[in-house]
Amino acid sequence: MKVAVIGAGYVGLVTSACFSERGLEVNCVDKSSEKIESLKSGRIPIFETGLDAMISRNIAANKLRFSSDLATAIKDTEISFIAVGTPGRGDGQPNLEDVYRVAEEIATSAKHEMLIVTKSTVPVGTARKIKHRIQHTTGSKHKQFDIAANPEFLREGSAINDFLKPDRVIIGTETDSAVEKLGMLYDSVDISPVMFTGLETAELIKHSANGFLAVKIAYINQIADICERTGANVIEVSKGLGFDKRIGRNFLDAGPGFGGSCLPKDALALIETAKSAGVSPNIIEAAVEANARRKATLANRVAEILGNVENKKVAVFGLTFKAGTDDVREAPSLELIPALRDLGIEVSAYDPKGLQNARAKVGFARFCENAYQAAEGAHAVIVLTEWPEFRNLDFQKMKKIMRKPVILDFRNLLNRSEVVAVGFEYHGIGIG
Numbered sequence: 001m002k003v004a005v006i007g008a009g010y011v012g013l014v015t016s017a018c019f020s021e022r023g024l025e026v027n028c029v030d031k032s033s034e035k036i037e038s039l040k041s042g043r044i045p046i047f048e049t050g051l052d053a054m055i056s057r058n059i060a061a062n063k064l065r066f067s068s069d070l071a072t073a074i075k076d077t078e079i080s081f082i083a084v085g086t087p088g089r090g091d092g093q094p095n096l097e098d099v100y101r102v103a104e105e106i107a108t109s110a111k112h113e114m115l116i117v118t119k120s121t122v123p124v125g126t127a128r129k130i131k132h133r134i135q136h137t138t139g140s141k142h143k144q145f146d147i148a149a150n151p152e153f154l155r156e157g158s159a160i161n162d163f164l165k166p167d168r169v170i171i172g173t174e175t176d177s178a179v180e181k182l183g184m185l186y187d188s189v190d191i192s193p194v195m196f197t198g199l200e201t202a203e204l205i206k207h208s209a210n211g212f213l214a215v216k217i218a219y220i221n222q223i224a225d226i227c228e229r230t231g232a233n234v235i236e237v238s239k240g241l242g243f244d245k246r247i248g249r250n251f252l253d254a255g256p257g258f259g260g261s262c263l264p265k266d267a268l269a270l271i272e273t274a275k276s277a278g279v280s281p282n283i284i285e286a287a288v289e290a291n292a293r294r295k296a297t298l299a300n301r302v303a304e305i306l307g308n309v310e311n312k313k314v315a316v317f318g319l320t321f322k323a324g325t326d327d328v329r330e331a332p333s334l335e336l337i338p339a340l341r342d343l344g345i346e347v348s349a350y351d352p353k354g355l356q357n358a359r360a361k362v363g364f365a366r367f368c369e370n371a372y373q374a375a376e377g378a379h380a381v382i383v384l385t386e387w388p389e390f391r392n393l394d395f396q397k398m399k400k401i402m403r404k405p406v407i408l409d410f411r412n413l414l415n416r417s418e419v420v421a422v423g424f425e426y427h428g429i430g431i432g
């Protein structure tokens with residue numbers, strides 16, 4: 001079976017790599033010929049564990065091809081996945097220009113029956129709008145096009161596993177033929193369980209999943225605040241809550257606030273969807289507001305612990321929005337570092353993968369090659385991303401090179417008794 005994947009960004013590359021790995025022939029298309037040339041020579045523009053090897057393997061096996069020529073790439077395929085980016089427009093709505101442009105380009109180029117499948121995250125109603133646009137652009141030829149919504153649920157850092165062993169594959173369709181084609185496709189690549197539903201429902205499942213996760217994190221962060229003022233311990237509270245199968249233990253880690261390219265953007269898009277449907281989005285709005293406030297007040301927490309901020313220096317460990325990625329989009333570091341600077345605090349920073357991306361966004365910190373370099377002369381270390389390597393640092397050595405042995409662990413990552421035994425003053429999140 002042969003498919004086309006349009007878009008060689010995060011979702012498009014993971015989709016292309018995993019489908020080809022499981023035996024499909026994949027033509028992956030991107031309008032940037034520069035990106036395509038780089039991919040052909042094995043250079044992958046993003047960091048995702050295992051992705052570069054999987055792409056190289058399937059290019060070599062001639063199952064995965066890259067091209068910037070959409071018309072040729074879809075010529076002998078019957079299914080085209082749209083996996084282009086839908087970045088926020090700044091008004092809460094995602095920018096769908098590329099999604100519509102690609103759909104119309106497929107429709108005008110295809111000379112045969114084609115099932116157009118949206119993989120990009122889009123608001124409810126987008127698939128139907130694509131259908132109307134295609135009808136409008138292609139006139140009587142529109143009957144040869146069918147549409148489906150197959151949203152991705154990939155987490156950065158575990159995207160390959162999420163794709164190949166998903167909790168569920170959601171497919172929204174309107175026709176038996178689309179059900180049959182996509183059913184066969186997922187069957188052939190041995191990816192399950194698949195749930196078929198309508199177009200709007202599939203689209204809403206995606207946004208409401210990320211909206212729910214945003215609410216869940218905002219909720220546990222609020223519980224963490226209560227813990228801090230009442231002497232309770234949020235790590236134990238999460239554990240206790242997690243035993244309840246109705247709640248579950250996942251996504252109950254209190255921290256500095258959620259970030260990334262999806263949760264914040266999808267939560268805003270869901271708010272807009274609710275508003276335009278005449279529904280009050282007050283629950284999701286509260287989560288978004290609480291999260292924004294949390295990130296904006298991180299520097300105050302640091303200042304409170306430092307006492308006098310004059311001539312103080314702190315080391316920030318972790319700049320990406322979570323571990324396992326080089327992505328710094330909406331990361332707490334992007335708010336914390338400028339806020340610390342505004343307070344007059346000097347910042348040095350280290351991240352195992354995100355240095356380059358962080359440097360491009362907050363140029364004024366001192367970016368270091370390792371954690372010890374960053375900690376040298378610091379009055380406090382702030383653990384901002386849960387990179388496992390921070391657990392294995394030599395804290396004896398760190399204590400010697402720091403001016404004051406203070407740790408603010410915004411991820412509750414470190415072994416508290418271990419660092420306290422070495423002589424550190426330790427502050428976790430939600431630990432009263």
Ligand code: UDX
Nearest residue numbers: 152153154155156251252253255258259260262321322
């Ligand atoms: C998310 C969704 O999980 C995925 O299904 C979707 O398709 C894309 O968006 P991702 O952006 O990779 O994936 O990040 P995710 O692992 O969901 O984490 C989002 C944010 O929440 C991160 O900032 C993370 O640090 C934070 N988080 C997560 C917490 O603060 N606590 C938790 O318990 C879990």
